[in-house]
Amino acid sequence: GDSVTQMEGPVTLSEEAFLTINCTYTATGYPSLFWYVQYPGEGLQLLLKATKADDKGSNKGFEATYRKETTSFHLEKGSVQVSDSAVYFCALSHQGGSEKLVFGKGTKLTVNP
Amino acid sequence: GAVVSQHPSRVICKSGTSVKIECRSLDFQATTMFWYRQFPKQSLMLMATSNEGSKATYEQGVEKDKFLINHASLTLSTLTVTSAHPEDSSFYICSAPRRTGELFFGEGSRLTVL
Numbered sequence: 001g002d003s004v005t006q007m008e009g010p011v012t013l014s015e016e017a018f019l020t021i022n023c024t025y026t027a028t029g030y031p032s033l034f035w036y037v038q039y040p041g042e043g044l045q046l047l048l049k050a051t052k053a054d055d056k057g058s059n060k061g062f063e064a065t066y067r068k069e070t071t072s073f074h075l076e077k078g079s080v081q082v083s084d085s086a087v088y089f090c091a092l093s094h095q096g097g098s099e100k101l102v103f104g105k106g107t108k109l110t111v112n113p
Numbered sequence: 114g115a116v117v118s119q120h121p122s123r124v125i126c127k128s129g130t131s132v133k134i135e136c137r138s139l140d141f142q143a144t145t146m147f148w149y150r151q152f153p154k155q156s157l158m159l160m161a162t163s164n165e166g167s168k169a170t171y172e173q174g175v176e177k178d179k180f181l182i183n184h185a186s187l188t189l190s191t192l193t194v195t196s197a198h199p200e201d202s203s204f205y206i207c208s209a210p211r212r213t214g215e216l217f218f219g220e221g222s223r224l225t226v227l
Contacts, residue, residue, distance in 0.1 A: 004156070036218075043117060043218035044206070089157070100147075101216075103157040 002027040006090045006104035013080055013111050021075040021107050023064075023090035031092040033057075033066050033073040034101070038087045047075075047088070080111045116140055117209050119219035126197055127227055134192045134222045136163075136207030142187035143209035148180075151204040151221075163190040197226040 007022040025033065032051045036044040048057030050066035050073065057064050062077045073090060090104040120135045136146055144165045149157040161182050162170040169182035179201075181193040190209075194201050202225050208218045 038218075041220065043119075043220045044208075045218070046216065100159060100162075101157075102159075103149075105154060105156045106151075 002031070002092060002094075002102045004090050004092055004102055004104040006088075006107055008105070009087075009107040009109070011107060011109045013109070015082055015111055015113050016079045017111075019075070019077040019080045019084075019109070021088055021090075021109070023073045023075065023104060025071050025073065025090075025092050027071075027092055027094070027102075029094065030068075031094050033064070034091040034093065035062070035064055035073070035075050036089040036091060036103075038089070038106075040086070044089060080109075082111045082113050085109055085111045116211075117207065117217040117219045119205075119207055119222050121222060122220060123223045123225075125225045125227065128198050129196055131193055131195045132197055132224060134194075134205055134207075134224075136190045136192070136209070136219050138188045138209045138217070141209075141211050143190075143211075144187060146184060146190040146207055146209045148182065148190075148192050149206040149208070151206065157206060194224065197224070199226045202226045 003026045005024050034049045035047040037047045038044045048059040050057040053068035055066045064073050064075045087106045087108045089106045091101045093101050118137050126132050146163040148160045150160050151157045160175045163182045163184040165184045171177045184190040204223050206221045210216045
């Protein structure tokens with residue numbers, strides 16, 4: 001079945017550091033790929049998504065590129081801020097964006113000033 | 114602000130009791146809602162799809178008599194963990210799609226069964 005594997009956390013960085021959170025997937029066909037973020041005390045929010053190979057999703061300075069050859073969707077940000085501290089989830093779906101999502105375990109990011 | 118709200122955010126109960134968790138869509142109607150469970154250091158796993166006015170659809174391996182789901186209105190779905198045991202302790206999360214397709218998640222409910 002479908003699965004998502006993302007790097008284990010927690011990840012602790014200093015402000016303005018470069019961030020990479022690795023995500024790889026196993027799926028049949030051509031799923032859509034997502035990154036969700038959960039800030040403390042809040043629900044998961046869609047951060048960015050990509051629906052086909054070589055698409056790049058971007059939002060709030062975060063980027064991720066759908067790499068079918070390596071089945072990856074790594075999340076990157078060039079300069080993190082304290083406000084980026086949250087738990088990040090990689091996910092896939094065969095239904096375009098909602099409904100049945102398969103999630104990774106989540107990676108907790110803490111950014112220190 | 115939140116568009117999907119869960120209540121309670123935390124609940125502690127004794128083994129053998131039942132616990133109800135509510136999921137509300139605050140500013141839109143949702144004919145479908147989804148319930149996920151997350152064990153420590155594990156992925157969110159879809160448990161069931163709640164359908165307004167009809168029976169919920171459960172994922173393989175999820176006991177429907179254990180996890181009762183009721184979607185009585187277009188803005189409310191409830192998950193009742195019946196005769197809870199310590200192994201049911203987990204983080205339960207609901208989500209609801211807007212008609213635009215955008216998916217909104219609740220804040221989650223942490224259940225601890227003693």
